[in-house]
Amino acid sequence: MFEELKNFIDASTNLVFFTGAGISTESGIPDFRGPSGFWKTNKPIYFQDFIESEDMRRKSWERNAATKQKITNVQPNIGHLAIADIMSKKPHSHLITQNVDNLHQQAGVPEEKITELHGNSTYASCLDCSTRYELEPIHKAFQEKGELPYCKECGGLVKTATISFGQPMPEEEMNVAQRKTVGCDLFITIGTSLVVFPAAGFPKLAKEIGARLIIINNEETDFDSIADLVIHEQIGKVFSNISID
Ligand SMILES: [Zn+2]
Structure with a gap:
């Protein structure tokens, strides 16, 4: 399973990560x-x-x-650091996050490669x-x-x-997220149950345009059945088990 994840990532050029609260709970940030x-x-x-x-x-x-x-x-954890490391090796990668904690930036992902849907x-x-x-x-x-x-x-x-309750989603960020998803060959969701709009739309879109879909989450999601690989494990454990060339 970890080997398969590594192979998918190694083979990808236009990789998009999509992260939710689950990646930051391991840094002690409550959901x-x-x-x-x-x-x-x-x-x-x-x-x-x-x-x-x-x-x-x-x-x-x-x-x-x-x-x-x-x-x-709070400090970035092994998941944030692994994503930053993988992205540094893939110039066309992008990260879409629902998190507002700035931990991806702290882990070293450059600002221009991050789209924050919730600010x-x-x-x-x-x-x-x-x-x-x-x-x-x-x-x-x-x-x-x-x-x-x-x-x-x-x-x-x-x-x-x-972005507060009742505040419209940021238009520019939504557009970028959509464009990056349409242009990707591998879409990896991490630490999100994918139930809330707009999160739910992206994995579906990725599959529609023919990208591979990987879901890493500690519990089942509604999209597990259409994913190419599903890993139900702690995020830190997943990323301490793979190394990317
Ligand atoms: Zn002003």
Whole structure:
């Protein structure tokens, strides 16, 4: 099974990885949307409410500052590192991720080879002009002076760079992800159950255009039956068992 995975990867030129929460749980990041996840006990703040209500923005930043303290110092694990290593050997590879934790970048995958479908939680950005802001000064001003962040360039609302509940999927990222999937010869999904839109669309699309599909997840997915290879194992274990030339 590991040998087969290695052979598929070795034979591929246009390889696309697609990762979900499962790869980061091995770094100690909780699966926020999972059965015992954050969103089961905390009511989500919807995008529209964030836009319309200062109270909600206050609540959102309060929560963000608190959560941030809990998940600092997380490090990429063997799965992230293996992906970065494989991608460095394959110039036409690409990574699509549902994760917002920045661990693929930390593992060394260059920014231009990563498409983040749900944004990134390690910084903030202006909702109007997309200017990037670091979180630390925002948290500091909020906690010490109760100040909410506004854009210094245009006065717009500043929000963590993640896609919130009720917020439209980022158009540009969706287009890139689709284009990369259509152009791939091997599509490997890692650590995602592939049930939630838009995740579910990509493996199907990959198969439709004739690419090979590999699914690595610790439990069954709806796409196992159409995959060329299915591995139900811990991700770290899988990648410590293969080496790519
Ligand atoms: Zn702005």
